[in-house]
Amino acid sequence: MEATITKIFSLEAPIKEVWKRLSNPKEISGCVPGATITDQIDDNNYKGEVTLKFGPIKTKYDGEITIEEMDNDAHTMLLRGKGLDSKGKGNAEMTMNGSAVTTDEGTEVDFKMVVNIQGTLAQFGSRLINDVSAQLMDQFVDNFKKLLSGDEVDNSLKAGSMMGSVVKGLFKK
Amino acid sequence: MIQCKTSKEISGMGHSMKRKEDDRFIHGKGNYTDDVKLPGTLYMDIVRSPYAYAKIKNIDSSEALKIPGVLAVVTGKDLEQYNLHWMPTLMSDTQMVLPVDTVMYQAQEVAAVIATEKYIARDAREAVKVEYEVMKPVVDPFKSLDADAPILRTDKPDKKDNHIWHWEVGQKEETEKIFQEAEVTVKEQMHIPRIHVASIETCGCVASYDKVDNHLTMYMTTQAPHAIRTVFALVAGHVGLTEEKIRVISPDIGGGFGGKVPVYPGYVIAIAASFLIGKPVKWIEDRSENLQADSFARDYHITAELAGTKDGKILATRMKVLADHGYTDASANPSKFPTGMFSIGTGSYDYPNAFMEADAVYTNKPPGGVAYRCSFRVTEAVHAIERITDRFALEIGKDPAALRFQNFIKKEQFPYHSPTGWEYDSGDYEAGLKLAMKGVDYDNLRIEQAEKRKKGELMGIGLSTFTEIVGAGPSKDFDILGIKMFDSAEIRVHPTGKAIARFGTKSQGQGHETTYAQIIAEELGIPAKDIQIEEGDTDTAPYGLGTYASRSTPTAGAAAVMAARKLRDKAKKIAAYLLEVSEDDLEWEPGKFSVKGAPEKSKTIQEIIFASYTNHPQGMEAGFEATHYYDPPNLTFPSGAYICVVDIDSDTFEIKVRRFVAIDDAGHIINPMIAQGQVHGGLTQGIAPAMYEELIYDDDGNILNGTLMDYLVPTAVESPSWETGHTVTPSPHHPIGAKGIGESPTVGAPPAIANAIVDALKPYGITHLDIPITPYKIFKALKEKGVLDKNIVES
Numbered sequence: 009m010e011a012t013i014t015k016i017f018s019l020e021a022p023i024k025e026v027w028k029r030l031s032n033p034k035e036i037s038g039c040v041p042g043a044t045i046t047d048q049i050d051d052n053n054y055k056g057e058v059t060l061k062f063g064p065i066k067t068k069y070d071g072e073i074t075i076e077e078m079d080n081d082a083h084t085m086l087l088r089g090k091g092l093d094s095k096g097k098g099n100a101e102m103t104m105n106g107s108a109v110t111t112d113e114g115t116e117v118d119f120k121m122v123v124n125i126q127g128t129l130a131q132f133g134s135r136l137i138n139d140v141s142a143q144l145m146d147q148f149v150d151n152f153k154k155l156l157s158g159d160e161v162d163n164s165l166k167a168g169s170m171m172g173s174v175v176k177g178l179f180k181k
Numbered sequence: 182m183i184q185c186k187t188s189k190e191i192s193g194m195g196h197s198m199k200r201k202e203d204d205r206f207i208h209g210k211g212n213y214t215d216d217v218k219l220p221g222t223l224y225m226d227i228v229r230s231p232y233a234y235a236k237i238k239n240i241d242s243s244e245a246l247k248i249p250g251v252l253a254v255v256t257g258k259d260l261e262q263y264n265l266h267w268m269p270t271l272m273s274d275t276q277m278v279l280p281v282d283t284v285m286y287q288a289q290e291v292a293a294v295i296a297t298e299k300y301i302a303r304d305a306r307e308a309v310k311v312e313y314e315v316m317k318p319v320v321d322p323f324k325s326l327d328a329d330a331p332i333l334r335t336d337k338p339d340k341k342d343n344h345i346w347h348w349e350v351g352q353k354e355e356t357e358k359i360f361q362e363a364e365v366t367v368k369e370q371m372h373i374p375r376i377h378v379a380s381i382e383t384c385g386c387v388a389s390y391d392k393v394d395n396h397l398t399m400y401m402t403t404q405a406p407h408a409i410r411t412v413f414a415l416v417a418g419h420v421g422l423t424e425e426k427i428r429v430i431s432p433d434i435g436g437g438f439g440g441k442v443p444v445y446p447g448y449v450i451a452i453a454a455s456f457l458i459g460k461p462v463k464w465i466e467d468r469s470e471n472l473q474a475d476s477f478a479r480d481y482h483i484t485a486e487l488a489g490t491k492d493g494k495i496l497a498t499r500m501k502v503l504a505d506h507g508y509t510d511a512s513a514n515p516s517k518f519p520t521g522m523f524s525i526g527t528g529s530y531d532y533p534n535a536f537m538e539a540d541a542v543y544t545n546k547p548p549g550g551v552a553y554r555c556s557f558r559v560t561e562a563v564h565a566i567e568r569i570t571d572r573f574a575l576e577i578g579k580d581p582a583a584l585r586f587q588n589f590i591k592k593e594q595f596p597y598h599s600p601t602g603w604e605y606d607s608g609d610y611e612a613g614l615k616l617a618m619k620g621v622d623y624d625n626l627r628i629e630q631a632e633k634r635k636k637g638e639l640m641g642i643g644l645s646t647f648t649e650i651v652g653a654g655p656s657k658d659f660d661i662l663g664i665k666m667f668d669s670a671e672i673r674v675h676p677t678g679k680a681i682a683r684f685g686t687k688s689q690g691q692g693h694e695t696t697y698a699q700i701i702a703e704e705l706g707i708p709a710k711d712i713q714i715e716e717g718d719t720d721t722a723p724y725g726l727g728t729y730a731s732r733s734t735p736t737a738g739a740a741a742v743m744a745a746r747k748l749r750d751k752a753k754k755i756a757a758y759l760l761e762v763s764e765d766d767l768e769w770e771p772g773k774f775s776v777k778g779a780p781e782k783s784k785t786i787q788e789i790i791f792a793s794y795t796n797h798p799q800g801m802e803a804g805f806e807a808t809h810y811y812d813p814p815n816l817t818f819p820s821g822a823y824i825c826v827v828d829i830d831s832d833t834f835e836i837k838v839r840r841f842v843a844i845d846d847a848g849h850i851i852n853p854m855i856a857q858g859q860v861h862g863g864l865t866q867g868i869a870p871a872m873y874e875e876l877i878y879d880d881d882g883n884i885l886n887g888t889l890m891d892y893l894v895p896t897a898v899e900s901p902s903w904e905t906g907h908t909v910t911p912s913p914h915h916p917i918g919a920k921g922i923g924e925s926p927t928v929g930a931p932p933a934i935a936n937a938i939v940d941a942l943k944p945y946g947i948t949h950l951d952i953p954i955t956p957y958k959i960f961k962a963l964k965e966k967g968v969l970d971k972n973i974v975e976s
Contacts, residue, residue, distance in 0.1 A: 009879050009880075009881060009883060093231075095307060095310065096231070096309075096310050096311040096312060096313065097231045098231045098232075099315070126231075126232065126315060126881060126883075127231035127232055127883075128231040128287075130879070130881060130883040131287075131883050131884055131885060131887055
């Protein structure tokens with residue numbers, strides 16, 4: 009089943025600096041909670057892992073990320089990710105469009121992610137996928153800001169972190 | 182009031198004797214399959230497919246096998262060596278035990294882990310790595326017949342499509358003509374969605390194969406132990422497990438409702454594992470496995486039509502069904518009836534003509550469908566009948582009760598021959614509906630409704646007057662896999678006047694331990710508490726077809742009567758001998774034979790029984806024992822009139838069932854309290870699909886509500902206060918005039934509720950809503966009609 013997540017966020021840094029980091033998969037993966045790049049196949053293809061934990065459900069996806077398009081002048085990118093659940097419980101596909109523009113404050117980044125989940129995790133429907141993806145995005149943004157400001161980024165998965173954030177998020181609404 | 186012929190001490194028919202089995206259940210001392218603990222038992226857990234339709238590329242058990250305590254991982258390839266990877270279904274289709282190359286539904290069994298402990302098996306299950314190649318499943322039954330739909334049953338070499346069978350009954354041309362010429366016709370498309378029996382106890386077994394004796398004892402949750410034993414012998418006979426080497430024991434069952442009739446792959450894998458290892462193997466499924474993989478019920482897409490005159494005389498009914506069976510026809514019906522008793526199609530009404538047809542298709546969903554407390558699809562039929570009847574009433578502007586009275590089969594017309602070939606034994610539909618209307622104060626309710634409507638308040642009254650068809654069945658028409666559907670009773674009385682009686686049926690909570698004893702008590706005058714009832718052990722019980730489709734009282738109950746009467750005949754001979762009179766001089770009252778005109782000269786049944794062991798006449802067989810195999814001459818036709826009153830909040834559309842009156846007619850009642858309990862339980866399982874339950878799949882075949890978090894089984898909170906009553910129209914052909922009752926409420930309740938809700942929405946022009954009807958569905962329907970905004974503005 010498919011879910012679309014969009015995220016727009018502002019950074020107080022010039023677009024050149026933002027884009028330099030945003031277009032580097034190794035730096036970016038360091039900001040996605042539970043993600044690691046395990047191997048670089050070539051300029052545009054990387055192997056990686058993402059571990060997701062939501063309450064009692066923990067899944068690890070082994071997969072590949074491909075940089076389909078990267079325009080360093082127009083500041084747009086298109087990434088594709090494909091992963092297999094390591095226990096054979098399902099698979100996930102992701103297409104991400106990213107772009108950055110200069111604003112008065114600095115830079116505004118726009119992400120649009122289309123995620124397609126198949127298998128047991130899909131039973132939980134968009135309810136779970138949307139919330140988890142949104143949480144991933146939020147934590148990514150926090151980590152990316154830290155990265156820009158030179159702080160330490162710890163993207164290890166905290167136990168129950170996803171669950172806690174999602175539940176808190178529900179109450180905020 | 183029911184007049185009892187026996188004293189409270191004897192407790193025959195009509196007494197609300199407390200259930201004998203409740204003592205152990207209330208004290209937590211029931212003996213369920215999971216309570217069976219054999220020394221050396223191994224545990225089995227099943228690896229299941231996350232995809233609805235996929236090729237299996239590889240199964241890697243190496244990590245699982247490294248875990249200490251894991252003995253084996255069984256796959257389809259392992260079973261293939263013994264030709265056990267496929268097995269027959271009850272409808273003569275075939276079903277995978279474990280797949281060799283393709284999975285056909287999400288949660289399908291893919292491999293089984295055998296370990297020394299339950300939790301090791303569960304951990305090992307997680308360690309089995311399966312590689313799949315995902316394919317796009319067929320989920321929509323309407324699309325399964327498209328020219329470009331993938332052919333799912335590639336295991337059938339000649340299969341060119343996903344069509345399973347076509348069925349029809351009735352007068353096609355005459356009905357067509359009536360519809361062409363009728364003054365009024367109505368038509369509605371209905372979907373009765375997939376639901377699940379969701380019994381408190383899930384399915385399971387302990388398969389115990391003894392290598393020394395070459396003997397299999399199979400403890401399992403089954404509603405039909407003998408039939409299952411025969412099926413196992415047919416499937417596994419070639420490896421040496423012939424029928425005399427198999428013993429099936431069905432202990433206490435925590436709810437069956439049809440869900441424990443099919444042979445699930447888990448049972449067969451457990452037997453195979455036990456056979457190969459030589460130790461008992463226990464498999465108990467958990468709740469999500471039960472909901473996601475076990476046979477579902479319903480899933481009929483019905484186009485229902487009525488044709489008649491504008492003043493309400495209905496002349497014909499027509500129904501067309503698309504039946505979604507999942508990937509194989511594993512439903513449980515008598516073999517000549519692929520749609521079960523769906524052909525009851527004219528219901529309680531005297532329609533001159535009818536035509537019904539159905540087409541079944543394969544989809545990538547769990548196989549089935551079981552007869553979930555529905556008398557073999559009568560629930561589906563009655564829902565369509567009662568909904569389209571109300572639709573017709575709406576069309577011609579007639580009160581739904583008045584329309585029903587106008588078209589009912591009249592009491593004098595019984596035995597009634599319906600246009601779809603059934604001979605209804607007896608019924609008094611008018612009396613039932615009149616009693617229900619009185620109980621609910623119908624006329625005043627309609628007045629109240631009219632006044633509420635002026636104020637924009639939503640109140641609805643829904644009727645359901647149904648005829649059930651139970652007690653399968655006469656040998657000339659009914660069989661399951663060729664075995665005729667008789668049933669049996671064996672009564673053996675001990676010298677001290679106590680008895681044990683065994684039956685071919687199997688209670689899953691219906692109260693047989695009490696009701697069968699009451700039947701025998703009625704016939705023989707032995708107190709019911711002195712009669713021990715046993716079912717479920719194929720080594721000792723006489724052969725029977727099990728309990729489902731409300732068949733026990735009509736078949737095994739009748740067998741008990743006939744066996745008891747054989748004993749009474751013997752008792753008469755012994756009494757004549759002891760009293761030194763001829764049999765013609767004797768008269769019987771429950772428990773005693775006395776001489777006509779000299780009542781002080783009598784013998785109690787206990788004295789007679791003792792004599793059968795100590796002082797029987799020369800030339801007569803000693804002992805006091807009789808068996809009877811009963812072949813019912815016809816089915817029995819219980820009926821009911823249900824009226825439901827609902828109030829719907831005009832802002833939130835929350836539906837409140839204000840009242841529900843259920844009048845049932847099941848002929849002579851054995852135990853009124855038990856009958857009432859059956860009705861209460863069935864009504865709750867009737868409100869469930871009407872308002873809460875539905876199994877939902879997305880386009881990829883993922884089940885979206887495969888846990889009790891999202892599959893909404895009603896609790897005490899959701900259950901209305903049921904008001905029950907009865908009329909008594911005995912069955913002329915049943916030895917004690919009794920009919921079945923267990924399923925009437927699940928059959929009759931959903932349309933009563935649906936009709937009430939649709940009636941409440943009448944001011945908005947709503948003519949039909951599919952169950953389950955939720956506040957959201959009402960909101961959506963009103964929004965589509967464009968009446969929603971108007972309502973908000975006015976209030």
